[in-house]
Amino acid sequence: MTTPDPQPTADSKDRVFRSSGGIAGGVLLLGLVAWLGIDALFQGNGRTPWLALAAMILVVPLIVAFTVRPAVYANEDRLRIRNPFRVIVLPWGQVASLRSGYSNEVVDRSGKKFQLWAIPVSLRARKRAARREARAMASGEDTTRGLVQGGLRNVPDGPTRAASDQAMDDLRELQEARGAVETAQGEGVVVRWAYEIVGPAAAGAVLLAILFAVG
Template identity: 80%
Template sequence: MTTPEHQPPTPDPASKDRVFRSPMGIVGGVALLALVLWLGVDALVRGEGRTQWLALAALILIVPLVSAFTLRPAVYANEDRLRIRNPLRVIVLPWGQVASLRSGYSNEVVAKSGTKFQLWAIPVSLRARKKAARRSARA
């Protein structure tokens, strides 16, 4: 695990984590994996010559990438800490180190040290963003 100050990870929390994920990201990832596996296995079974090797190489490349960018991202929150699981790393922030949560074109956590961390798992609704901008402009 990676923490902002490279400290050892905190022990398991006393309370259960609440998990935040994009349901449509998961649905899209599963659908994309099903399509890639269907086409790849078909090319492996029915292909001739180089087609089988190209299909195998494509499967080895595409399946981990789709899994990492659609199924892996998650944000875990409990009373003690915020754990962000992005495609390539895990960030653990105790709530005392969190300065703010911001939402613009993407959601991000800003630590007290000034470091920004993107929340890949929580998408930004452009409709809700425009609605909030109109509401704040009226106020």
Template identity: 70%
Template sequence: MTTPDDQPPVPDASRPESKDRIYRSHAGIASGVLLLALAGWLGIDALVSGHGRTPWLALAALILLIPLVVAFTLRPAVYANEDRLRIRNPFRVIVLPWSKVASLRSGFSNEVVDTSGTKFQLWAIPVSLRARKSAARRQARSAAADSSGRTSSVMTGSTRSPSDQIMDDLRELAEARAAAEGAQGEVSVRWAYEVLGPALAGAAVLAILLAVG
């Protein structure tokens, strides 16, 4: 006979599943689409109209270039939820539980440092020095208006550049969740073989064609 103590535990549904906040570079995506369109146009033209080795060279170049363009423009993304930070860079995917995040730094690039001192760049959150300077000017105007007693038309949230504001949000999340039970674990790093494989294959075929002459 089964007693209440023998019943399997019921999953705790009181805590809803945390959804990811997704950060990507819109400028990177736009440039990637344009580069892919240009490569496709030139490559298809060479495949259709080329003579001799030209179609084969064009095909090998496309196999090499398309994965690289995707890797550096469309692929980068940062996913953050209450338990961990997942970074999808051009050639690697890094997962850091918040307990393993030592700091998030902003300089000429944005990066995260884990508790062992290893640095990982956030490709999906590029630094725009122009946007940072523009935000600094807005902040100076806002401070000047406040000191003179005038009402500033510049909202507080707009005195930070978009990438710096994202890094501030990630820092707050890291500090708030570092000690949480669900934010424990180890750092994992996985190479993006789905990008490296085709790119290396294209490079090998292109090298062979060029060597054969």
């Protein structure tokens, strides 16, 4: 389906999950591209400014798509996933499971899988969390960690976990609590392509192809 995203109601506020590392990396990359691109635009000779402009039109949307854009929005009625090139809206009644392995993903009732780009899996973070939990259990301490929801916060919320695993636990609890509620059933899964990303990137690719073709 390609209908517009349903908007949350006033009494069902979204909880936002994003990757702070991805955002920081994206900002750095955008700064680097802007520095190199602007220098080529104003200092380059011949076709260099045009090539720089086409490359920026292609690269900037892709950087935004894979770093700054991904986010997961969850409220009492539905899960909205903003991935690099698509937005997927799943009412909780349409969610069959939330899986964690080498990536985090949601599976709908038909068996279709959607990856959660905004909640990347870090095997290193899992190992660190496992070591902290083992030390805490060995020493008898009660070590806890808060969830990543639009930023870090330290609140008691169960045993020490990697941030992405803790976020997935939170989403699973919400799905279990709301999956059978009437207002969370919806009419099905909605998928919308991110034309605001695909359009500029395609335009940049076409312009680059033309420039290379004409020599």
